[in-house]
Amino acid sequence: MAEQRRGPFTIVFMLKIVATVYSTSELICPPIGELGSPVTLTCIGAGATKAHAYSTPDGNTAASCDLTDRLCINFGNFSSTVLNASQSVLTIPHALRTHAGAWKCVSDADSSPPTTCDVVIAKRPSCTMAVNRNTSTLRVDDVITLTVNITDYFSTDLARITLVVGNIQIISISKSVREMTKETLVTTLQLREGHSGNVTIVFESADTKHSEGCGSLGQLISATTGTGESSPPSNQICDSSDTPATREEVSSLAISIAFLLTLT
Template sequence: MESPLKSDMTVLQKSNRFGGYLHSTIFIILLMVTVYCTPSFHCPEMVELGSSVNLTCYIEGRSNAHSYVTPSVTTAATCNLIDGKCYPSRNFNASVVNTSSSILTIHRTLKPHGGDWKCVNDPKKETCHVTVFKRPTCCITSDTNTSDTNTSSLNEGDAVTLTVNLSNSYCSESSLVELTTGVNTTLIKRTFTNISDDVLTKQFNVTSSHFGVVSLIYTCSSSSWNVSCEGIRQLVEGALTDIKTSTTQSTVPPTSDGPDTEVFPVWILITVAVIAVIAVILVIVVIVVIVVRWKKKRPAIIQTDQEGTSDVMLKDRDT
């Protein structure tokens, strides 16, 4: 009769043997799947409209060909890794890197290129998402009821209208435009889809929190930029401007006989007097020099005239 201990040992050995077979079978299946095809697709998350970009597809295993499919479900290129050749369609370029990878080049990114790209390889399709964007150009202008339109002299309570002109912007995802001023005070917050040109207007009464820098923040997908706009860049409190102006202006005390008179500095009067004296002296010197030269030349002329007269008289006598 078999002992209970020996029977338990036999059952345990069979259980361990079955578990070992099961783990080996799972490992072999996973290895077969991995060896057959393990694709990996890499692309940049954000691509600026009009720029160049590369997409890379890696294939490990027995597969020797794959294709790049655009978000609009058209084939951009097909690559044969064994032959080392790619066959791109128009507006694309592709090349084989080695027996396991290739690169697709978009020389000029267009709006339809935003979205999910696919690296097609049977039986699996790898995807990567590309967001196409273009930061806007902008100009901020104002219309105020009680202050200058340059917003350099505002007071609390003034009615102001800020207008933001957006142009040439794009985001293949939803985008967000925020206009802020002063201490993180949001004036405009608007969400757009495929925005290109638009005009945003905000009317408000000025408070102390509005004084400061005016900023435009543009967000596309997960990226944000502080866009530099033309036109108004800050809202300035008028009281500060008045104080600065009053300190830079010079004042003249009023005279006893009427309105304020302008007083010239003493050094200006002294300079003018010295110049006048020098000018008079120069004139006198020039006159003296002219007179002296004239006197030196006159006796010679008289002597010549006298000698000529004597000769004539002698000739008359002889005749």
């Protein structure tokens, strides 16, 4: 009778060991890597893992780590370290475009298919702006031509550039930019109070956002009627992105995008 009672408990214990040994590992990549900056990948083993080997997107070995002895051998311009009995990290000291893609971490030579993660490499843009009028005397309802020069950006993932004037979104562009890119955005605006303040571009790639200031329109002077009373607000409509815009602005707004334009 005693042997029969121990049997079920022995079977449950053995199944637990099997599940632990063959559970999968995990490779963690950052959301995005900045061109020329360090990028760190973390491999987390499972169960009785004894070794990690990192593989680049082109299939070359970047590093191999013995988790038991806490020793790593690096290949090429990479650096790796053992954190504990189940984790190691690989550092790319200076991210290049060639480092973008699917990285792999092999846990032990005879493990199940390696775990992977995608590394996205990007260069955030810089920008400058110019206005065809004196920005210190701009009034609500004035019409201006705003030129924004965006320089040196790219992403190995789909990129999106959004131009924001004050708190109003003006232009949004989504495209693949796998080579270093420059472009110029030119827009004609009938000014509203919401345009007052900074002119900004928002760079989005791989679910991350970065805002870059290009300049400022300053504080707009309120428009007044001939009697000195404030002008009544225009009727507002919303486009598909729910960005407010007046009917007068929509009817007069002209947007043109010129690429690689050099201002004189």
